[in-house]
Amino acid sequence: EIVMTQSPATLSVSPGERATLSCRASQSISRNLAWYQQKPGQAPRLLIYDASTRATGIPVRFSGSGSGTEFTLTISGLQSEDFAVYYCQRFNNRPPHWTFGQGTKVEIK
Amino acid sequence: QEQLVESGGAVVQPGRSLRLSCRASGFTFSLYGIHWVRQAPGKGLEWVAAIWFDGSQKYYGDSVKGRFTISRDNTNNAVFLQMDSLRVEDTAVYYCARDKEGWSGYYAGVTDVWGQGTTVTVSS
Numbered sequence: 001e002i003v004m005t006q007s008p009a010t011l012s013v014s015p016g017e018r019a020t021l022s023c024r025a026s027q028s029i030s031r032n033l034a035w036y037q038q039k040p041g042q043a044p045r046l047l048i049y050d051a052s053t054r055a056t057g058i059p060v061r062f063s064g065s066g067s068g069t070e071f072t073l074t075i076s077g078l079q080s081e082d083f084a085v086y087y088c089q090r091f092n093n094r095p096p097h098w099t100f101g102q103g104t105k106v107e108i109k
Numbered sequence: 110q111e112q113l114v115e116s117g118g119a120v121v122q123p124g125r126s127l128r129l130s131c132r133a134s135g136f137t138f139s140l141y142g143i144h145w146v147r148q149a150p151g152k153g154l155e156w157v158a159a160i161w162f163d164g165s166q167k168y169y170g171d172s173v174k175g176r177f178t179i180s181r182d183n184t185n186n187a188v189f190l191q192m193d194s195l196r197v198e199d200t201a202v203y204y205c206a207r208d209k210e211g212w213s214g215y216y217a218g219v220t221d222v223w224g225q226g227t228t229v230t231v232s233s
Contacts, residue, residue: 034219036154043204043223044146044154055209055221087154091218096168098144098156098218 002026004090006101012109013078021104023071023088032092035064035073038103039084048073049091075106083108111135111222113205118227121195129190129227131205136222139163139183140211144220145190147201147229157203160188161213173199195231202226 003026013019023033031051036044046055048064051071061076075082088101117129131143145157158179159168167179178191188205206220 038154043206043225045223046209046219046221049209049216049219085153089154089218091216096159096166096217098159100146100154100156103153 002029002090002097002099004088004099004101006086006088006104008104009102010105010107012107014109015078015080017078017109019075019078019082019106021073021075021086021106023066023073023101025069025071025090028068029090029092031067032090033064033066033071034089034091035062036087036089037082037084038087044087047086078106080108082106111207113207113222113224115203115205115224115227118203118229120230120232122233123195123197123231125195125231126191126193127195127229129192129203129205129229131188131190131224133186133188133207136207137211138186142208142213142217143181143188144206144208144218145179145188146204146206146220147199148204148226149198149201152201155201156218158190159218161217162208162211163213166213192229195229197231200229200231202228 033051035048038044052064085103090099144159160179176194181188204226207222209221210216
């Protein structure tokens, strides 16, 4: 079973600064990685898929990179609405398997 | 607009059963795979179950396999999660979510439409 590990658990960032979140897979998953944002009391929202493709309507300040086992979500110029929990997710339908990381909370410094 | 609405959450005793519903509107439901994802209080996301757009394939997470059953009714735009032999550790908010692309293809599991969630509490 492939395990997804996110770091750090909590990231303290000042508004306007850059946040860099990491996600590591226990074995190669090519680029089969998505990122989601979740705010308190809300459902998750898809940000990125294929490791680096922004979903519809997602601002350009969100960018993803990586392949294989190491992935990064970068949020440039953090805005107040970006403080939330971010999850990475491995997706694969051959065979079907979907696993989330444990999440990174981005909080106001 | 494209929407999913869950219902059926309740407080139940361990060992009992519960059936959750997820009703869709605003898109061609029969083209899309649907997933259930849960979130225990203060915890992260856990994928629970998935059903292909046509109901031909069903998949379950290890923690619910053999106890939960996913099904769908494409005539009435609904997906169901039958939860049997409930345990305390099944306590969570249960979300249904739609694949971002139809036909349960390469991007199955990448979900772009989510419901608001329904709360299941298993307690004696």
